[in-house]
Amino acid sequence: MKATHYDEVYDSYRGQIRRFALEKVAPFAATVDEDERPPLEAYEASLALGLPGLPFSEEFGGQDGDVISQIITVEELARVCASSATTVSTCWIMMLVQRFGSDEQKRKLIPPVVQGQQRSAWGLTEPKGGSDLMGVVASAKKTADGWLLNGTKRFITNGGWADWYLIFARTEPEKFGIFLVSKQDQGVSFGTPERKMGLRGSPTCDVILEDCLIPLDRVVGDPAKGGEYIRAGLLASRLKYAAHGLGIAQGALDEAVAYTQGREQFGRPVSDFQMIKGMVADMAMKVEAGRALLMHAATLVLNQEPGAKKYASMAKVTCTDAAMSVATDAVQLHGGYGYLKDYPVERMLRDAKITQIWEGTNQIQRLMIAKEVYAG
Ligand SMILES: Cc1cc2nc3c(=O)[nH]c(=O)nc-3n(C[C@H](O)[C@H](O)[C@H](O)COP(=O)(O)OP(=O)(O)OC[C@H]3O[C@@H](n4cnc5c(N)ncnc54)[C@H](O)[C@@H]3O)c2cc1C
Incomplete structure (x- = not known):
């Protein structure tokens, strides 16, 4: 997939990944969390769509998927299972070898990762x-x-x-x-x-x-150039981690909307109450603001435009802060049931926290954003 901005081709791709996530990933999300084991079912199913090989060159069996298709993939997987999204996308770290490695390293290491034989x-x-x-x-x-x-x-x-x-x-x-x-x-x-x-x-x-x-x-x-390579790699991977947070936020919002429409108090669905509507509106705004910023940052990265670094950090903070906030509110909207493992929002809240910590904590991201802002 190659484009310079978001267009309808990506909507159709998103639909495909969404269907895959609901059918093949979501059914195992609670089990892998409970058993503390890798999401083997989701990982193996993802091979049929070539997801572990998504960003790699077709020359090595990959799909040449650009940064927008990568973030759509991570978002849609994390929407139902944050662990599966992590497992599939961590394989993409081999992109550093594709960008900076020798021909022999590329030929030896990338195809087995693409085919799922190695991780x-x-x-x-x-x-x-x-x-x-x-x-x-x-x-x-x-x-x-x-x-x-x-x-x-x-x-x-x-x-x-x-x-x-x-x-x-x-x-x-x-x-x-x-x-x-x-x-x-x-x-x-x-x-x-x-x-x-x-x-x-x-x-x-x-x-x-x-x-x-x-x-x-x-x-x-x-x-002597590992630091430069890591910094170059972090630009695209930061978007991926933003998408991971965004997926958790969207998943928690989905759950909250469905639950509040079904749960009745005082003879009416709780979604009828104004205070609930206000919370849901705030949650939806955080998700959409995060997605808009992420897509803008991804377009800048894709076109190698100035400002890409600042917007990538902004997207990482906005989407992952949204994950924590929306997941917390989703638990609140489930009342006591949100506190039980029987409902996905309990897991989503626990999964959301890491997104603010890794890939450069959100304090470190804010320092980097402020540096760019002061630099004009
Ligand atoms: C589940 C999980 C998976 C991970 N996966 C990987 C992985 O695959 N590979 C990998 O290399 N790492 C991985 N990490 C590590 C992760 O990236 C680090 O935990 C993270 O970068 C923070 O580093 P730290 O834990 O040492 O915290 P510290 O750096 O010790 O920070 C402690 C606190 O101080 C704050 N702080 C530090 N410096 C400043 C400053 N200058 N200004 C303001 N605040 C500051 C931080 O924001 C944080 O709140 C993972 C971590 C977890 C928990």
């Missing part, structure tokens, strides 16, 4: 911190036998479940590289799976590197 993950965050990206202590030293990696990466999505890890490590005092570490490499181990508030269908754990020696050709591009 990927990325490791930036460390125990010492995630916000200060350039403070990483994990190191990669060049030796005659290969790159020697040491360090611990914390909170890694798909940790232990993925086959390939894109590890961000310090190569010189002020330089960083991205290294391709296989699950099978000597010196790689995984921490205990984290027990999380939400997003429980998405595995998270430490990736530990102890004298992990990998071949010299496992560095992505220039070992």
Whole structure:
């Protein structure tokens, strides 16, 4: 799919993903949360539509799906299951290899991810911190036998479940590289799976590197330019994380609208009460404002226009703050039932919180927005 702005082609694509999400993803959303296991059913079903390969070049079996089709996909999956949206889209981190890797790396690593034979993950965050990206202590030293990696990466999505890890490590005092570490490499181990508030269908754990020696050709591009590559990749991926929050917000709104029309108090559906209508209107405005900003940011990114970075951060904050606020109100509108696991809004509220924390916390995003605003 190739376009320079949002048009009706995307509406038809959205309809296709929406139907898929309702039929193949939604039925397992509560189970994967309850069992704290990867959403295998949704992931495997998504292969039929080629979703793990969506952004990759057709040359490698992908669909060449642009950033707008990527955010539509993430939004529609997260609308019914935030964990499934995370699992499918985390595979897209291999786009860093497509953009900056060698021909051999692309040929070897991308087709298995596209076909669902292998999965990927990325490791930036460390125990010492995630916000200060350039403070990483994990190191990669060049030796005659290969790159020697040491360090611990914390909170890694798909940790232990993925086959390939894109590890961000310090190569010189002020330089960083991205290294391709296989699950099978000597010196790689995984921490205990984290027990999380939400997003429980998405595995998270430490990736530990102890004298992990990998071949010299496992560095992505220039070992001194990893910081630049990550910053370039973050622009598109920030939109994806915004879409994830937006999907949760839209899903919670869907549930609240349906519930308030069916629930009666004082002899009338609670949706008849003005105070309920006001809440629903506010929720709908937050969702639509988030979507409008996200689409604007995506169009700027797609056309490589100035301001893309600022709008991507604005979209991330607006959509993920909407997720938290709308999911909280959706629970409120369910009364006591919203507090029970029997209703999806309970899970949606727990899932919403992470969206304000990861991919650059919303405080860090606000700092970046303010910097751009002051710069004029
Ligand atoms: C479920 C889950 C999945 C994740 N998946 C991945 C993954 O796949 N790969 C990966 O690399 N990481 C992943 N992360 C890590 C995530 O990106 C980090 O948790 C996040 O960037 C925040 O880092 P931190 O937890 O170290 O918080 P800290 O950086 O310690 O921040 C603590 C608090 O201080 C605030 N703060 C920090 N600096 C400033 C400042 N300058 N001004 C104002 N406020 C500030 C923060 O906003 C936050 O509120 C994941 C995390 C979770 C929980």
